[in-house]
Amino acid sequence: MSATDEGVSSPSVIGLDAGAIAEGIARSLTLPRALIDVHLRTGSTLLEFAGQCVHAEAAFLARLFTCRDLGQASTLHARFVTAMIGESGRELTELMAVARENIALIADAAEPAPAIRSAS
Secondary structure, eight states: OOTTTTTOOOBOTTSBBHHHHHHHHHHHTHHHHHHHHHHHHHHHHHHHHHHHHHHHHHHHHHHHTTOOSHHHHHHHHHHHHHHHHHHHHHHHHHHHHHHHHHHHHHHHHTSOOOOOOBOO
16 A cells, blocks of 8 residues: 555655645745736726716716706816815725725735645
């Protein structure tokens, strides 16, 4: 019966535990994956907000063309600016939450890998 038949990793040719080597390799790839994930999450959040802004501006412009005088247009513009300031504040809060999650993700991924054990 071999060591692998007993559910134990067999020693590699260089005398190190193959399971430990595989764990070390997987752990070394954790940080690069986390960094990519962080960038994608942040970019996705920002692009979603940019899309919302473009839609809001398009709706504002469509309503602006229906205004009959400068006073009506000015009131509509003031409401639009106020709404966008509010949306920007909410977006900043959301981005801060994403940033906190990203920091935790990077910190977890940056944990040092356990030392590779000898197969002896």
